[in-house]
Amino acid sequence: MGEVLVITSGKGGVGKTTTAANIGTALSLLGKKVVIVDADIGLRNLDVVMGLENRIVYDIVDVTQGICRLKQALIKDKRYDGLYLLPAAQTKDKTAIQPKQMLALSKRLKEEFDYILIDCPAGIEQGFKNAIAGADKAIVVTAPEISAVRDADRIIGLLEANEIYNPKLIVNKVRIDMVKKGDMMDIDDMIDILAIELLGVIPDDQSIVISTNRGEPAVTDENSLAGRAFKNIAERILGNEVPFLDLDVDESFFRKFARKLGFK
Amino acid sequence: MTEEIILFKGNRDGVYLIINNESQLSVIQDKITKKIDSAKSFFQEIKKVKLKETSLSKEDLFSLKVWLEEKYGIEIDNTSEDFIKHNNSNKSQVIDQGITKYIYSTLRSGTSVKFDGNIVIIGDVNPGAEVLATGNIIVMGALRGIAHAGLSGNDRATVVAFSLEPTQLRIANIIARSPDKQDFKPTYPEKACINENTIIILPYYQNL
Numbered sequence: 274m275g276e277v278l279v280i281t282s283g284k285g286g287v288g289k290t291t292t293a294a295n296i297g298t299a300l301s302l303l304g305k306k307v308v309i310v311d312a313d314i315g316l317r318n319l320d321v322v323m324g325l326e327n328r329i330v331y332d333i334v335d336v337t338q339g340i341c342r343l344k345q346a347l348i349k350d351k352r353y354d355g356l357y358l359l360p361a362a363q364t365k366d367k368t369a370i371q372p373k374q375m376l377a378l379s380k381r382l383k384e385e386f387d388y389i390l391i392d393c394p395a396g397i398e399q400g401f402k403n404a405i406a407g408a409d410k411a412i413v414v415t416a417p418e419i420s421a422v423r424d425a426d427r428i429i430g431l432l433e434a435n436e437i438y439n440p441k442l443i444v445n446k447v448r449i450d451m452v453k454k455g456d457m458m459d460i461d462d463m464i465d466i467l468a469i470e471l472l473g474v475i476p477d478d479q480s481i482v483i484s485t486n487r488g489e490p491a492v493t494d495e496n497s498l499a500g501r502a503f504k505n506i507a508e509r510i511l512g513n514e515v516p517f518l519d520l521d522v523d524e525s526f527f528r529k530f531a532r533k534l535g536f537k
Numbered sequence: 538m539t540e541e542i543i544l545f546k547g548n549r550d551g552v553y554l555i556i557n558n559e560s561q562l563s564v565i566q567d568k569i570t571k572k573i574d575s576a577k578s579f580f581q582e583i584k585k586v587k588l589k590e591t592s593l594s595k596e597d598l599f600s601l602k603v604w605l606e607e608k609y610g611i612e613i614d615n616t617s618e619d620f621i622k623h624n625n626s627n628k629s630q631v632i633d634q635g636i637t638k639y640i641y642s643t644l645r646s647g648t649s650v651k652f653d654g655n656i657v658i659i660g661d662v663n664p665g666a667e668v669l670a671t672g673n674i675i676v677m678g679a680l681r682g683i684a685h686a687g688l689s690g691n692d693r694a695t696v697v698a699f700s701l702e703p704t705q706l707r708i709a710n711i712i713a714r715s716p717d718k719q720d721f722k723p724t725y726p727e728k729a730c731i732n733e734n735t736i737i738i739l740p741y742y743q744n745l
Contacts, residue, residue, distance in 0.1 A: 423646055423664055426645045426664070426665065427646035427665060429645055430645030430646060430648055431647070465679075466661075466663055468643060468661070
């Protein structure tokens with residue numbers, strides 16, 4: 274029996290889709306059978322991030338409406354063993370699916386996959402309700418911005434109201450240099466407000482932009498710090514204890530030298 | 538007639554407890570016990586007494602209050618005018634007690650709690666959440682959202698929090714907001730109340 278994880282945030286643009294693609298890929302690299310479900314009907318882009326856009330024939334709405342079989346809509350990612358995508362429909366909107374149908378779909382996927390990752394749309398309306406309907410656990414993605422933390426807080430409350438307890442937190446787009454200067458929210462302050470367990474911290478990394486545009490998840494790039502952070506998150510999802518990355522590595526040689534000499 | 542240490546006296550306002558002498562708390566308690574035991578049926582009817590005269594310290598007064606309530610179910614009613622007259626230092630926190638709602642969780646953004654009485658929150662109130670009470674609001678945690686105490690116009694209502702950093706504070710019909718730039722963050726509990734038509738914030742120490 275698999276586990277359904279919904280990846281949600283409330284606010285848009287904090288990196289839900291990137292997180293879903295990367296964690297999904299990392300889990301498959303760790304030998305699990307994974308399907309990533311794009312629940313953002315009408316604004317799909319998980320397929321683009323994963324580089325699978327041109328292979329979509331059927332989508333999630335076709336499955337729930339019985340136009341095709343589930344197997345037909347699942348896209349196998351040829352690059353990684355055991356990684357599948359269930360794409361969203363682009364020509365419909367969120368009302369094309371009901372929470373009940375999502376629940377039934379999740380149950381079917383659970384029989385076949387180890388992990389079902391649901392990429393939740395932004396907002397708290399029907400799209401959100403659909404996405405969380407079949408979820409066993411939740412991962413809340415946020416960024417070190419007050420607005421994102423505020424929305425994450427609301428989402429955690431809504432998850433609890435829907436009996437999805439103890440969501441885990443991923444803080445994305447962190448710039449350690451800015452945090453140090455006090456220009457960016459401190460992770461501890463965020464956890465203080467949200468009061469949930471931290472699953473991982475992802476640095477704001479150029480490699481994410483590059484990999485997203487190429488359609489290759491950053492986890493496959495050995496040199497990407499963000500990719501390593503996502504890999505660690507996948508390990509933690511499997512229950513392995515992995516220490517948190519030291520994100521303070523991209524300090525330039527010159528600055529390190531200057532600091533040693535006593536300059537700030 | 539020798540003056541008694543304690544005296545219960547009834548008039549049209551209710552029953553008064555008068556403590557005449559600068560005795561020790563234990564002596565006073567002893568006398569009260571004797572008095573009440575000697576007229577059980579009378580005291581069974583009494584739920585509230587007003588304290589008239591006392592030279593007791595704050596701490597002793599508090600102990601007496603708790604003791605009386607636990608042992609005999611008699612509440613010392615602090616709203617009594619006389620009491621306030623004699624204890625000017627305790628002025629502002631004595632308001633009508635009323636019923637209380639307890640919330641054993643953190644209020645997250647988007648949640649709202651409204652209650653006709655006092656509200657005690659055992660948890661935080663996060664930004665974007667609101668607490669509305671006709672009485673007092675006590676937050677055993679950080680208050681970061683909006684709190685409105687004395688909803689129906691009770692300007693003696695207070696808001697107390699372990700960490701008082703609300704987005705906005707309202708008491709009765711007065712609204713205050715947190716300063717745009719806060720340089721210093723207290724690490725002790727604070728209390729907000731109305732003083733001369735503005736909301737003021739005081740450090741909260743154990744008061745009666």
